[in-house]
Amino acid sequence: MAFASSQRHLTNGLPSHSFGNPEKHHRHSAPWTKPVSLAIPGVHTRRLRILVPNTGKLSRLGAGRLGRRRGPLLMCFIALSIFGVYFIVSRRYEGREWMEQWPSQSGDPSTLVFQRQDLQRIWKWEIASGHYPSRASIPKHIGLKQPPHNPAIPPKLRVVPPSRYRPPTTAVAADTDIDTLGTGPKRVYLDIQSKPPDVAYPPRPVPNSIADMDVVMKHCDFSTGKYVRDCLEVLRLGGGLDNGRRVRRGQMDDWKYIFLEQEGPVAQLAEDLDQQPIPIARPASPNVQRERDPNAGLNKKPNSEWESSIALQAVVPSSSPAAKNDACDPNNPRVFHMFWTGPFTDKPYLALMSYLFSQNTGIHLLANETGHSVCRPQFWLWINPGPAASVPNPSAVHDMYEQLKTSPWAAPFLHPRFKDIIQFKLWNTTEQLDGVPELKDEWRALSGSLFNSGGQVISVPEEKIKAVESGAGGNSTSTKEDDILNRTGSKSLSSYDRLSVILSDMARFVLCHRFGGIYLDADTIFLRDWEELWGWKGAFAYRWSRLENYNTAVLRMNKNSALGTFLFRTALKNGLDFHPMTVTKYMADAHLEGLLLRLPDALFDSAWLNTEYFQRERPPQPYFTEFADLFDTPPQNSAAPQALGFEGFFRGAYSYHFHNFWWKPFDPSRNWPDLGPRFIAGERAARHALSASSPPSPADAGGAEADKEDEDSVTDDKRDLDWSAVLKRTFESYIRGERPNMYGEWIHW
Incomplete structure (x- = not known):
């Protein structure tokens, strides 16, 4: 019975020191770390929870074992390390494009008029x-x-x-x-x-x-x-x-x-x-306040009048x-x-x-x-x-x-x-x-x-x-x-x-x-x-x-x-x-x-x-950890675009939003509209614009060879095509009349 009574006393949420030296017991039971919650820049709905050293225990350790001069130096080193980790996390979130940020809505005034x-x-x-x-x-x-x-x-x-x-x-x-x-x-x-x-x-x-x-x-x-x-x-x-x-x-x-x-x-x-x-x-019961004020419960925009009807x-x-x-x-x-x-x-x-x-x-x-x-x-x-x-x-x-x-x-x-x-x-x-x-x-x-x-x-x-x-x-x-x-x-x-x-x-x-x-x-x-x-x-x-x-x-x-x-x-x-x-x-x-x-x-x-690091334990197909994967598919996943094709790209979704990347070409190896003889003039113009910035090849020295259209070689193509290139080439093959669209229908000119 005495043991049970003691147990109830120890679990009532209040500090208890039943040992002969309470201060010694407190020292030995204190944890080495403690949790700290930090704000994530740009993300107002979540906080970063990390474990940091328990400064109280470390200060006593530093003073006891390292002396009064070395102890503060250790504290400064630990603080700088924590600041470095926080800086790296901050830079990761601040590196996103500006349009991916959003204004804070917590505590913002009402917009209702x-x-x-x-x-x-x-x-x-x-x-x-x-x-x-x-x-x-x-x-x-x-x-x-x-x-x-x-x-x-x-x-x-x-x-x-x-x-x-x-x-x-x-x-x-x-x-x-x-x-x-x-x-x-x-x-x-x-x-x-x-x-x-x-x-x-x-x-x-x-x-x-x-x-x-x-x-x-x-x-x-x-x-x-x-x-x-x-x-x-x-x-x-x-x-x-x-x-x-x-x-x-x-x-x-x-x-x-x-x-x-x-x-x-x-x-x-x-x-x-x-x-x-x-x-x-x-x-069910008369609401006197609403009868007096028909807008009771609505939060009007401060310093503004209600809109007319x-x-x-x-x-x-x-x-x-x-x-x-x-x-x-x-x-x-x-x-x-x-x-x-x-x-x-x-x-x-x-x-x-x-x-x-x-x-x-x-x-x-x-x-x-x-x-x-x-x-x-x-x-x-x-x-x-x-x-x-x-x-x-x-x-x-x-x-x-x-x-x-x-x-x-x-x-x-x-x-x-x-x-x-x-x-x-x-x-x-x-x-x-x-x-x-x-x-x-x-x-x-x-x-x-x-x-x-x-x-x-x-x-x-x-x-x-x-x-x-x-x-x-x-x-x-x-x-x-x-x-x-x-x-x-x-x-x-x-x-x-x-x-x-x-x-x-x-x-x-x-x-x-x-x-x-x-x-x-x-x-x-x-x-x-x-x-x-x-x-x-x-x-x-x-x-x-x-x-x-x-x-x-x-x-x-x-x-x-x-x-x-x-x-x-x-x-x-x-x-x-x-x-x-x-x-x-x-x-x-x-x-x-x-x-x-x-x-x-x-x-x-x-x-x-x-x-954004959600649902990665059960991702859809394909598995993109960042939007750039559309244009630069990771090597370990780069067999999928050619093997699966358009049918293996988020099948079931109505569309795909690739979030900007306006400056990255879909198909760097063939960065021109490849639509066949009907639109060959545009293709030649695009090829010429690309070649104008590079040194001429021996075949362009002059004569009949200068007017001859360049022939593509598979050796000039990228070995593992990215998703963006496969999608572009699939759509173009439909316009060229080499395959039907996604529903098996052939284009008629």
Whole structure:
């Protein structure tokens, strides 16, 4: 009993010295190390925990064994060692490109400028327009009293007990999230796979099919511990991309995420359900504070007034694609937008090549063939003709096309075969901002701080904003220095065109709001058909790796939507800041995140988590520890690109984002457009430009040999091709007519 009592005393959390010499016991029991938590520069959500020597014990050791003079020297040496380790860790994080940093959001003031009644109108407008095809709940902070009808999801049968078993009231607490009531068509989920014997290539997605993002989130959400590898398997099998390589996995209905909508008896079912009692979201007890203040619980932007009542476009009733006669929905245009500044290079070239290789553009059909029942997407490449701060001159459009014609990388896409699916458009900042009703009367007041990213403003003096005199893509002849205001494109990490990146942050929202469609950063490669993404009518971006924030490298928004109106009016009152982390705060402060779905980055950026040391125990294929692995594949993994090819590159993902590297060629050994005899002029021009910087070979001495086209030798090629080179050569072989596209379709000229 005495022993038990002693044990209880020793474990009560208080210091206890039961030995004859308490001080001696304390010395012998003190640990040699102790944990210290250090901040990681640029990462505000995590801290570095390291073990450091216990200075108290070391000081006693130094004084006792090394003497009073040597002891302090030892302490200084240990402190310098710790500082060195911390410096190395700091340098690792500070070495990332500037755009990978993000502004701090902890303790930042609110950005909200809309009252609760306007937030309710935004939610109701988006739902009524069919832009919320999800069963996720509406946040309680919005304060809706009645569940809104949702035409984008099918009815969910509610079992209503007889009146004698129902309580006298159907009150529901107001401080809870609220669900929508589905009134849309029935969903039929598809089993998509190749049918023998045609199993060499996957089938095209079914026209008008739709991706169920609730299912995708279930299998892919990083917040719930889902792995990118597992997500890609679900996307691959559910989309039929395994094409004959499927192994038996049992019953996989839970992995079906693509469906078709069916008109029919379900409409009558919806009408019948409308007659049934619906729970009314009235407070269980009177909320006196909310009755006095309708905006109670909302955190308004400091030192600002509430916005006047939000002006919204008329609601366009949602309709099922199956009910329309036209292949394309005019309210949902299928337009890919991309923004580019500076000389045309192999980066936008490869984005367009992957678009032709993967999307259902119809170039596999004869030019005069009719009856194409699929809505063909279009690709609009927006060209900013000069430095981001400049104004295009009156002849900028003509100059732009002249430069595109002479560019080996751009000229192939001016071919008449591509005129209906690829369009080059001139970007004019003034014209674009004037085309946004929410901005046109007020944005000029912020022209001096137009380049705002994450609260960091790059001021552009008035005298620097001048017309581009040397034509599209060139700098003004009066300024030739390569400073931040005069750059056109990023030639290296040290000379990054930061202004153009900031401008593109705003441009993507402008383009999607004015014209509708999907915006993609120029460092994007298409990996599959986006048919079912077009079918999903909601707005989306994707997740910023491990952080619950948006990355708008892919952005889908509906034309003239209530969400777009909210974003532009909010940004206007917050310095026109469209950095993705700032947009995250706009949406969170207004409780509108459900209207801009944050999709898992596995769909568009499958390597990102691995590059930040997450999920490396079960990585996807290929395994990239840094984004540079696309261009410089590590030797131990360099057999994979040629052995697996395009089919082995993040199979299942919709696209791949390689995060900049504008200055690294995709294919250093063949750094020219290799598209065959039809486009040989551009290839020769690119080869000549490369050879001009190197000494001439004996074969170029003159005579007939000087005019003879160089013949390639396999000995001049790199032995182990990198992933970037294999992808480029795969897309080019399709244009040359040497292989079909990823769906087994051959190009017809």
